[in-house]
Amino acid sequence: MKLVGYARVSTVEQNLDLQIVALQAAGCSAIFTDQGLSGADFHRPGLRKALRQLSDDDMLVVWRLDRLGRSLVNLIQTVNMLSKRGCEFRSLTENIDTSSSGGRLLFHVMGAMAEFERSIISERTKAGMEAARARGSRIGRRPSMTQEQTDVARCAIEMDLKPISEVAAKYGVHPKTLARLLRDPARPKHQRSTSFPRR
Numbered sequence: 069m070k071l072v073g074y075a076r077v078s079t080v081e082q083n084l085d086l087q088i089v090a091l092q093a094a095g096c097s098a099i100f101t102d103q104g105l106s107g108a109d110f111h112r113p114g115l116r117k118a119l120r121q122l123s124d125d126d127m128l129v130v131w132r133l134d135r136l137g138r139s140l141v142n143l144i145q146t147v148n149m150l151s152k153r154g155c156e157f158r159s160l161t162e163n164i165d166t167s168s169s170g171g172r173l174l175f176h177v178m179g180a181m182a183e184f185e186r187s188i189i190s191e192r193t194k195a196g197m198e199a200a201r202a203r204g205s206r207i208g209r210r211p212s213m214t215q216e217q218t219d220v221a222r223c224a225i226e227m228d229l230k231p232i233s234e235v236a237a238k239y240g241v242h243p244k245t246l247a248r249l250l251r252d253p254a255r256p257k258h259q260r261s262t263s264f265p266r267r
Contacts, residue, residue, distance in 0.1 A: 069125050070097055070098075070122075071095050071096045071097060072096060072121045072126060072127070072128055073088075073099035073100070073118075073129045074091075074099070074100050074101070074114065074115060074118040074128060074129070074130050075101045075130070075131060076101065076105060076107065076136075078104070078107065084101050084103060086131070088101070090131045091130075091131060094158075100115070100117045100118040102114035102115060106138075107135070107136075108137070119150075122155045123153075124153070127155060127157065127158055128155060128158070129157075130158075130159050130160070131161060133159045133164070140181065141185070144175075144178060147166065150166075158171075212239075213239055213241060213246070221235045221239065222250055
């Protein structure tokens with residue numbers, strides 16, 4: 069089994085020496101680093117190089133879990149990806165080693181926590197949207213045109229027989245966008261039209 073070490077610090081002023089010494093003591097034959105890069109970004113050049121060095125039965129070693137990344141969800145995804153490639157993972161500080169039964173159990177618990185975290189965020193988001201709807205707030209992007217602008221545009225097209233492309237250009241929207249707004253099923257039927265002059 070080949071041990072590949074990975075070390076990271078968030079700022080260029082921080083020193084990698086402590087991590088590198090610990091990884092060398094753990095027996096890492098190659099060590100890759102990222103300096104001045106956030107743990108939120110999992111597309112780091114040093115990390116990519118470390119992952120490319122791994123082959124079947126090899127192990128990725130970090131000094132501490134947050135050196136690999138700060139998102140629990142992304143951590144789980146990365147370690148699961150390693151597992152699918154036949155590789156193991158070890159964090160020295162937390163004493164997590166997926167090559168052991170205890171280490172695999174601990175990581176499965178962490179995976180369950182990540183899934184629970186995702187569920188809680190999703191439920192809070194849905195509850196917030198429902199509360200906003202109950203207050204009459206609009207969910208989603210702001211409309212391209214106000215109700216008043218849409219009504220004026222409708223009159224220009226249906227009463228003055230102006231081309232929809234000309235009216236759309238006046239409001240800075242695409243003709244298809246304007247046509248969609250005029251056909252909006254949320255509007256009362258007497259306010260909607262099914263065809264527009266295309267001159």
